[in-house]
Amino acid sequence: MSRKLVYFMIISLILLILQINIFSFLPFRGNSPDLLLLLVICAGFLEDKKYSGVYFGFALGILQDMLLGGMFGIYTITKTLIGGMADLVADNIYKKSLVFPPVMAFVASFIQEYLVIFFSMSMFSVIFRSHSPVDIFTFSIYNTLLMFFLYLIVYYFILGGGQKYEW
Amino acid sequence: MYDYNNREFIALFIILILIVSLAVINFAGIEIGFLTWLERSLYNILSPVLKIFTGFYNSVVNFGEYWQEKEQLIEERNELKKEVAELEREKQQMENIKRENKRLRELLAFKDFVDYKTEGAKVIGHGPSTLQNKIIINKGRNEGIEEKMPVISYNGILVGRVESAGNSSARIQMINDPDFVVAGIVQREESRAAGIVKGTNDDVSIMEKIGWDEDIVEEDLILTSGLSDSYPRGIPIGRVIKVEEDNYGVSQKAEISLFIDSRTIEEVLVITDF
Numbered sequence: 001m002s003r004k005l006v007y008f009m010i011i012s013l014i015l016l017i018l019q020i021n022i023f024s025f026l027p028f029r030g031n032s033p034d035l036l037l038l039l040v041i042c043a044g045f046l047e048d049k050k051y052s053g054v055y056f057g058f059a060l061g062i063l064q065d066m067l068l069g070g071m072f073g074i075y076t077i078t079k080t081l082i083g084g085m086a087d088l089v090a091d092n093i094y095k096k097s098l099v100f101p102p103v104m105a106f107v108a109s110f111i112q113e114y115l116v117i118f119f120s121m122s123m124f125s126v127i128f129r130s131h132s133p134v135d136i137f138t139f140s141i142y143n144t145l146l147m148f149f150l151y152l153i154v155y156y157f158i159l160g161g162g163q164k165y166e167w
Numbered sequence: 168m169y170d171y172n173n174r175e176f177i178a179l180f181i182i183l184i185l186i187v188s189l190a191v192i193n194f195a196g197i198e199i200g201f202l203t204w205l206e207r208s209l210y211n212i213l214s215p216v217l218k219i220f221t222g223f224y225n226s227v228v229n230f231g232e233y234w235q236e237k238e239q240l241i242e243e244r245n246e247l248k249k250e251v252a253e254l255e256r257e258k259q260q261m262e263n264i265k266r267e268n269k270r271l272r273e274l275l276a277f278k279d280f281v282d283y284k285t286e287g288a289k290v291i292g293h294g295p296s297t298l299q300n301k302i303i304i305n306k307g308r309n310e311g312i313e314e315k316m317p318v319i320s321y322n323g324i325l326v327g328r329v330e331s332a333g334n335s336s337a338r339i340q341m342i343n344d345p346d347f348v349v350a351g352i353v354q355r356e357e358s359r360a361a362g363i364v365k366g367t368n369d370d371v372s373i374m375e376k377i378g379w380d381e382d383i384v385e386e387d388l389i390l391t392s393g394l395s396d397s398y399p400r401g402i403p404i405g406r407v408i409k410v411e412e413d414n415y416g417v418s419q420k421a422e423i424s425l426f427i428d429s430r431t432i433e434e435v436l437v438i439t440d441f
Contacts, residue, residue: 020213062189075296126346
């Protein structure tokens, strides 16, 4: 098991705790961020293994669905798809850039929210009175800002700016 | 030619199969014991960590507030002392009324109202999604909390119900969760219009299936009807802000402004018996 993978697993647990605890008490216009989504993108971009975004998306999606209970599987599906997207674009980006990951976070947040709303409404007939495009935009902006710091921390401080580690 | 022995291909295929299986299990509403066990175990592992984080967060917030509000607190304490004295007097009066009420009930052979048995709990986290409204509390099966128990706030307003209970924590489905449903009734004596209140992931819920000729107007107070046996009757839900026709005039639906704010709630009471 690579050191990078172990780091990603530890970061996953820390972000999960932060997301359901500290950040849930710090909403921005009623929206809390989705740190697990941001980590799926980071994994897709930075983990060397092929399809790492898909694997992380699947694992973190299941974790999120398990913590939420009802409508099981929706975040597993959306996060796996977004992980796949991150894998697809990973080869074409300059990993040292701090611009592209936040842009990806913004787009992915939009896609995830619309997919979750679509699946929830079509499969479970639920009503979403809130979550206008403005709400989703706010949620995406919050994620975008946090992605900047998360990518900076993960890539430069934890992974040492792209140096290769082997155990 | 694609290499079908490729490990990555097999892993992706397994993921696809698992996703489809999860979707089918969920859509069909099949309950699998292993998944429930896994979910509870996850909460059992996470709850001690969440309690530590919440304690840390609260102490940081409290420390800042303490210096800001010291003088204000002294003033408030003096006010509260006066209020306590007044409440003591009112309590005495209430005791007299209660005794009289009991005597009259016995006289008329009415069934007694039973007080709820409750368990107080603190909110230690929220569900990891902005599209579903769930909170995590610091009490669970060890304190007698079970699935489907109703949850209210300290001032008696409906908060939701216990969705899943671990040993020392539980997940509450909030009243504004899009998957939440409760039977509601108008409080006015001359109305008693009933309907189904559904969460919409907003501060406003929708009350549906109200009879077309039922008397429901703006500003009406909506309470739990107690028809389903899942909730005691008479718990406040919210206030009507809009009424309109539904199903081409066959029924009515109303928008209910909820009394609770899911993001700021810090403490709840779980009704363990009613």
